[in-house]
Amino acid sequence: MITKSSVQINKEWDIVGARQMGRELAKDLGFGTVDQARIATAISELARNIYLYAEKGKIAYETVEDMNKKGLKIIASDQGPGINDLSKVMEDGFSTSGGLGAGLPGVKRLMDYFDVVSEPGKGTTITTIKWVR
Amino acid sequence: MRIPILKLQNYLLVSIQIDLDDQTAIDFQEDLLSKIHKSGASGVVIDLTSVDIIDSFIAKVLGDVVSMSDLMGAKVVLTGIQPAVAMTLIDLGIHLQNVPTALDLEQGLIKLRQELEE
Numbered sequence: 241m242i243t244k245s246s247v248q249i250n251k252e253w254d255i256v257g258a259r260q261m262g263r264e265l266a267k268d269l270g271f272g273t274v275d276q277a278r279i280a281t282a283i284s285e286l287a288r289n290i291y292l293y294a295e296k297g298k299i300a301y302e303t304v305e306d307m308n309k310k311g312l313k314i315i316a317s318d319q320g321p322g323i324n325d326l327s328k329v330m331e332d333g334f335s336t337s338g339g340l341g342a343g344l345p346g347v348k349r350l351m352d353y354f355d356v357v358s359e360p361g362k363g364t365t366i367t368t369i370k371w372v373r
Numbered sequence: 374m375r376i377p378i379l380k381l382q383n384y385l386l387v388s389i390q391i392d393l394d395d396q397t398a399i400d401f402q403e404d405l406l407s408k409i410h411k412s413g414a415s416g417v418v419i420d421l422t423s424v425d426i427i428d429s430f431i432a433k434v435l436g437d438v439v440s441m442s443d444l445m446g447a448k449v450v451l452t453g454i455q456p457a458v459a460m461t462l463i464d465l466g467i468h469l470q471n472v473p474t475a476l477d478l479e480q481g482l483i484k485l486r487q488e489l490e491e
Contacts, residue, residue: 256394277457284428332466346465
């Protein structure tokens with residue numbers, strides 16, 4: 241069974257709404273408390289990036305199945321300015337916002353799968369998956 | 374939403390029991406500093422037992438409030454960080470190295486007393 245849902249990110253409080261929704265879904269899927277915290281934190285970082293850089297966007301949730309495992313896919317998308325230098329934002333400690341946000345390398349470490357597609361001027365889509373262990 | 378700050382002798386006690394949004398975290402930072410200023414408290418314990426997520430922003434606000442309080446002459450100890458929160462913070466690359474911590478409120482008060490006696 242595949243379920244899909246999403247939360248729009250338009251204001252600062254939506255960051256909290258998005259991560260609470262993610263945590264609920266993770267709990268329902270059978271993730272342990274540590275992975276629930278990892279997923280909620282990753283969503284918080286992704287939603288904050290949308291809010292800070294693109295002003296608005298969307299966090300989408302999807303349950304995924306592969307062979308014998310179940311997972312939660314999180315897709316953060318926006319039509320913001322995009323990322324000019326992808327290799328640079330994947331470096332630990334790089335930030336254009338003056339230190340807010342541990343950035344994408346942190347999110348990558350929290351999740352099992354991480355992919356970013358970005359086009360300057362058009363927007364960014366980040367896809368991540370966490371598998372239930 | 375405002376986080377209550379309680380005064381006990383020359384200490385301030387804070388227990389964060391809500392899911393912190395950015396604005397609440399910033400308001401808390403200001404409230405705590407002004408309460409330190411008004412009360413002349415020499416030590417603060419911020420208990421995080423009920424907090425089940427600390428992202429990079431909340432971590433920065435907490436780390437900053439420790440440094441800011443230190444500038445004002447008050448020692449802050451963070452207590453009760455959950456295992457899942459500690460693991461997540463390290464994954465994120467946040468180490469909060471110069472932040473005094475303790476297992477729980479009781480240990481936090483002992484730590485404060487020791488630090489202030491030195």
